Amino acid sequence: MTPAAISPRRPVPVGIARPEYVDRPAPARYDGPEVKDAETIERMRAAGRLAAQARDLVGAHVAPGVTTDELDRIGHEFLCDHGAYPSTLGYRGFPKSLCSSVNEVVCHGIPDSRPVEDGDIVNIDITAYLDGVHGDTNATFLVGDVDEETRLLVERTEEALARGIRAVKPGRRINVIGRVIESYAARFGYGVVREFTGHGIGTSFHSGLIVPHYDDPEHDDLIEVGMTFTIEPMLNLGTHEWEMWDDGWTVVTRDRRRSAQFEHTILVTPEGAEILTTC
Secondary structure (H helix, E strand, C coil): CCCCCCCCCCCCCCCCCCCCEEEEEECCCCCCCCCCCCCHHHHHHHHHHHHHHHHHHHEEECCCEEEEEHHHHHHHHHHHHHCCCCCCHHHHHHHCCCEEECCCEEEECCCCCCEEECEEEEEEEEEEEEEEEEEEHHHHHHCCCCCCCHHHHHHHHHHHHHHHHCCCCCEEEEEHHHHHHHHHHCCCCEECCCCCCCEEEECCCCCCCCEEECCCCCCCCCCCCCCCECCCCECCCCCCCCCCCCCCCCEEEECCCCEEEEEEEECCCCCCCCCCCCC
């Protein structure tokens, strides 16, 4: 992968509410609770559902020859047509309405003029800001005829997310999620990316809560009913180590082997976890 041309920023209708951080150097510090009230949770269900619909719509258009910029247009227009702001647009200067990460790109790829090719994999990471809250989700899509090693990586990364979600129970600690994911990934020799994590979410795109995808004893927050956060493991065929392009966003595997990712926003319930980013 090499950088390609990035089109001008797409406009958002004036009547759509913007998050406070748009076009500022950084978002305001979040000092609210990680446990959300019932009214906030209902709004998050709506935002999560819309984000999931956008993810699946964009994913349905992933095919040989489509550019990632065209995929961005599809996601952007869908969210705007439904009264939502694309959360990534203008977040710390990010220029697009979704992240498109192809092959060895781990995360935060900027949509551009490069057409995807048969045999590629493309992660679409899209977030809806609706009625004052965010819903964040991503999935990795296969392009045409993908080799077996890559196909298994994608399937197993989705399974790693499912296992991480099933590990969520009130009274447990956040790092149980990463312990389960890392243990599963180790069966196949996959690298588990460490520096990019899941996060608390709600009225803030990223709250202070950190959700590692490996067993990190330093992040042992108590899981409580009403918490909302993302789980979004990034698994690599090779090393967990990464490098960043000069654009300050695009993260690639150091050995240039492929990486896959899946993400849901979840709500902690008395029984476990409710996935908010489903259609």
